[in-house]
Amino acid sequence: xxxxTYTLIFYIFAAITxxxxxxxxxxxxxxxxxxxxxxxxxxxxxxxxxxSADFIAVTQVVVYVGGILVLLLFGVMFxxxxxxxxxxxxxLHIIPGTLILAGILSALLYTxxxxxxxxxxxxxxxxxxxxxxxxxxxxxxxxxxxxxxxxLLAALIGAAFLARFDKSDNxxx
Amino acid sequence: xxxxxxxxISMPLLMGNSLNAWSExxxxxxxxxxxxxxxxxxxxxxxxxxxxxxxxxxxxxRKISAFMQDRLGPMEVGKWGxxxxxxxxxxxxxxxxxxxxxxxxxxxxxxxxxLFVGSFLAYAVLPFSSAFIGASLNVGLFFAIxxxxxEVVGILAAGWGSNNKWSLYGAVxxxxxxxxxxxxxxxxxxxxxxMAGTLDMQKITMLQSGSYGFAHFFLFQSPIAWLPFLIYxxxxxxxxxxxxxxxxxxxxELVAGYFTEYTGMKFAVIFLAEYGSMFMVSAIISIVFLGxxxxxxxxxxxxxxxxxxNGPLWGVFWIIMKGFFFIFVQMxxxxxxxRLRVDQLMYLCWKVLTPxxxxxFVLTAIWVIYVP
Numbered sequence: 139x140x141x142x143t144y145t146l147i148f149y150i151f152a153a154i155t156x157x158x159x160x161x162x163x164x165x166x167x168x169x170x171x172x173x174x175x176x177x178x179x180x181x182x183x184x185x186x187x188x189x190s191a192d193f194i195a196v197t198q199v200v201v202y203v204g205g206i207l208v209l210l211l212f213g214v215m216f217x218x219x220x221x222x223x224x225x226x227x228x229x230l231h232i233i234p235g236t237l238i239l240a241g242i243l244s245a246l247l248y249t250x251x252x253x254x255x256x257x258x259x260x261x262x263x264x265x266x267x268x269x270x271x272x273x274x275x276x277x278x279x280x281x282x283x284x285x286x287x288x289x290l291l292a293a294l295i296g297a298a299f300l301a302r303f304d305k306s307d308n309x310x311x
Numbered sequence: 312x313x314x315x316x317x318x319x320i321s322m323p324l325l326m327g328n329s330l331n332a333w334s335e336x337x338x339x340x341x342x343x344x345x346x347x348x349x350x351x352x353x354x355x356x357x358x359x360x361x362x363x364x365x366x367x368x369x370x371x372x373r374k375i376s377a378f379m380q381d382r383l384g385p386m387e388v389g390k391w392g393x394x395x396x397x398x399x400x401x402x403x404x405x406x407x408x409x410x411x412x413x414x415x416x417x418x419x420x421x422x423x424x425x426l427f428v429g430s431f432l433a434y435a436v437l438p439f440s441s442a443f444i445g446a447s448l449n450v451g452l453f454f455a456i457x458x459x460x461x462e463v464v465g466i467l468a469a470g471w472g473s474n475n476k477w478s479l480y481g482a483v484x485x486x487x488x489x490x491x492x493x494x495x496x497x498x499x500x501x502x503x504x505x506m507a508g509t510l511d512m513q514k515i516t517m518l519q520s521g522s523y524g525f526a527h528f529f530l531f532q533s534p535i536a537w538l539p540f541l542i543y544x545x546x547x548x549x550x551x552x553x554x555x556x557x558x559x560x561x562x563x564e565l566v567a568g569y570f571t572e573y574t575g576m577k578f579a580v581i582f583l584a585e586y587g588s589m590f591m592v593s594a595i596i597s598i599v600f601l602g603x604x605x606x607x608x609x610x611x612x613x614x615x616x617x618x619x620x621n622g623p624l625w626g627v628f629w630i631i632m633k634g635f636f637f638i639f640v641q642m643x644x645x646x647x648x649x650r651l652r653v654d655q656l657m658y659l660c661w662k663v664l665t666p667x668x669x670x671x672f673v674l675t676a677i678w679v680i681y682v683p
Contacts, residue, residue, distance in 0.1 A: 176464050196454050204460030
């Protein structure tokens, strides 16, 4: 494929990401916002592919589309009178908002312009990235990995405890 | 694995027999600078789904169900009713496309589309032959497991957009089921990936080739592999909403679940998506455990049965036959087993399949490390 095709595909995905993200923010219907998030997540995954981080791209789809988006949709759908709620999207606190916007924007632009020469890593990646991730997780980063798994286990037990059917509550019904 | 570079102007008809040769040639097929080859590459699985579900899927389902129940099934259109599905499609095409007044028009319309795209995307990484794979990703298997998530969103869009309580119930049940059964399914497939040491579908298949045919398949390479194989098969039934896990469309309680309100072509698209996913999970199970496009026939002495029945074209034949075999088993089970209740479904997933999947994961790890 020519370079032009790549550039074109990149811009298509970038446009999908940006426009669907804008739709999420500006839409007055919560359900539509939640569904538009699908395209945002998908576009971001495609951008990861362009950075040749295909493992992260698939993880993005699995975690965000398969997990978080479904959770969000369930939450939205099971909320009472979701369609009747007027979403408040007025503009408030104009001056602090503008200040924060200008601050973040200038910080980002500063970083972008001062580090415009990309710093390539010393080790060049050869072959599949998946094996590298596996080796690194199981050797260098085994402690953070175990800590994250303990954290997730604690969250799981907590969720199971909260969702548990309580017999003493049932008597009061 | 060395890919032979092909000249970029080479026509798809002059394709060689080396690994991924056909798909590489198609990618290089750019008449007048347009990436037409890529479009053809993506269209091949699409045409395949349409053809197979038209000719074998629906017809097979009706005939198999008929024979299971001691009936004849469709007999009127064509000999043995072979043309019945084509007649059905013509009828569906002519039907009025009804959108209920109180439905959410936008979600109602895009629901089946997203659903179909979700079931179709995984075909990108399925190796249909040694020379043909849509995209030979090094995370192929992970992609195939993960991309089902898009189907889930399509189901929710269809269920919510219909503005019908049966549809919404069906959608919620279906999504809860797919999300839960993804866990034992993914762990079971991980066992196969562990035996291969890669997530690349084409490499997993190549590791299972050899002159002893079926004896090289992962299923017969380790005594533990039967456990993840069975777990994945059961979980894949739930993932494609097939009986005994078809509670999302439980016709006795929910009319037809999330596609109650759909008519005409939109209904046909949902059906196509279901048959597409059925073949997808069947192909995945045959690639990971049953050698994908490798011939199961062994060489017997100088009678080189395996060598004769291997090759790019034979590969297409074997993987489709293996897929059809599992589709037949899915249909067989559908007309044999009664439907599970919701609580039984969750019990089976979390208290039976998931612990056994973990056990098989640990046992496979021990086997891979200690048994050469």
